[in-house]
Amino acid sequence: MGANHSHGPAAPSSRGTVWATLAVIVPLSLATLTALIWLWPPELTSTGQPPAGLQRVTGTITAVTLTPCPQEPPADGQPPGRQPPADPATCGDAKVELTSGPRTGHFITSGLPSGPGSQKFAAGDDVILIHTPGGELEVSPYQISDHDRSSPLWLAGVAFAAAVIAFGRWRGVMALVGLAITFVLLLLFVIPAILTGQQPLLVAIVGAAAIMLAVLYLTHGFTIPTSMAVVGTLISLSLTGVLSYAAIGIAQLNGITDESSFYLDVSYRINTEGLLLASIIIGSLGVLDDVTVTQAVTVTELAHANPGYTFAQLYRAAARVGRAHIASVINTIILAYAGASLPLLLLVSVGDQPIGEVVTNPVIATEIVRSVVGTLGLIAAVPITTALAALASARRATPDHRSLATARHRRRTDPLTDSVTRS
Incomplete structure (x- = not known):
């Protein structure tokens, strides 16, 4: 009997767990859909064509x-013969x-x-x-x-899709569908809504929620673990937004760090500070859903392998996995930002400026705030999602399962007792 309990499939989710999950997910989905319809921008006149009279x-x-190559005249203030020759x-x-x-x-x-x-x-x-x-x-x-x-881009896209489908099979197909939905929402909702004057922060929150709901459920199915990942992602994303708002205010950043943001501020009167907040939220979503899905699935697999695990046991075991995951993901985030800012870092190195002046530069300060806030939201996602998933999975355990799990835990922690029992 004990062997059957320990190695058989975990009991299905309780009715209370299902109803509690639906009570959160359904209102969240309806609110996201309502906000999406309310904020959906009118059709914009395409500005991607060359000016009148030009044809591509x-x-x-x-x-x-x-x-x-003709000899270029020297630039102002530059002696003759010192200007770089043309290739x-x-x-x-x-x-x-x-x-x-x-x-x-x-x-x-x-x-x-x-x-x-x-x-x-x-x-x-x-x-x-x-x-x-x-x-x-x-x-x-x-x-x-x-x-x-x-042609090269189409070839790269086909190779990417073939590799995803070959490895992920049906789930890979759903991942590609989710990726397509992400691009559609970004290109048809987030960007046009910001250009029409909507608040960038509000647009980013609604767009991120819509992307999260569509992609996670399409890729991982309509299950309790996926729902726990959705709720954990939403809470962590909200915390990231609050921290971003506070950090940008404390650091006194206005979001203007390059020619693109300056042009948007001057020509379109877009709230660049809100645009910076939106970019942090959307950028954080890509890493958050990875962490939350991993934690939710980890808890589910632990509950499946050990149906008698209590909430505390599930949380501690999954949290160890989460800490190892976070340690590697944080390094990934920093390296990604460093790689994207490599030309800027080279210019800073050539300028030989003091480190105090470098870090207070608006461009560098913005990237530091983006990295720190994203990392804090990521760290918060682990205990939040792990606790939600453990709460949902621990309810599946019966008293017999708990007694068996406790006995196994004692045998693992007391080798003497285990040896006496076997003898």
Whole structure:
């Protein structure tokens, strides 16, 4: 009897646990859906097209003719001969076969982009060109703008999807569907709503809740552990938002750290401080759901393997797993931010500024606040989700299960008693 209890499947969730979970999840889902409909932005006029009179076309370079680079005049305050020379691979002309637009199949000649930071082009490269109708006769109306990366990106996307499906099978398919929903909500709701003047913080909270509900349930199923992960993520995300608001106020950050945020503030009158809060919340969600799902599943597996475990036993065992997980995830977060800010860190190193001036720079201070707040929310997610999942799973245990679990725990902690019993 004891062996059957210890190795058999865990008892199903109690009716009280199911109803208590539904009492939280259903209102949360309805509130998220209502807010999503209320805040959904009107259709925006697309601003992704080139200015009037310009046309974006594609082509393939068939030949490149390099010419000597002209000598650039010295910049203001710079002595002659000290200015950096142009890259010889960026000076010349390219013969391009057009692959789109009204002159598809025709060959044109365009000058190669030159100057600091210009890309290098070679025969066989797919490129994007800007066509200026009615341009001056001595200047080609076609100008090479950039590499055409459509095919490599499609290939990378197909390889990514194939790997996810091959390993995850049906769950991998659902993960891809959840990823598509994430992009749809970000591109059709979060970004347009902020551009239309909605409060960025409110939009981020509603968008993050919608993404969380859709992705977690699609990927992991409509189960009690998934619901515990959802509730734990929501509580941790709310705590992250409160900490972010307090940290930004204490550090006196206004969210303007680069040309993009400055342009949004000047041209669109967007609340950049709220935009910074929104970016912290959305960025934290990606790591939070990983931690909360892991903790909820860990507790469930422990309860399945040891149906007699009490709430305290489940919590302690799963918390040990959570601490190990957090230790590695924190390093991942810091390395991710360092990698994204590597050019800035190099400039700081070259400038040889004192460390006190470096960390108080608005750009560095913003990243520090983002990292610290995200890490605090992540740390809080472990005990919160573990406690919720343990509370839901411990109710499955019967008195016989608890007695058996207690006896096993005593045998593991008292080798002498265990040896006497076996003898």
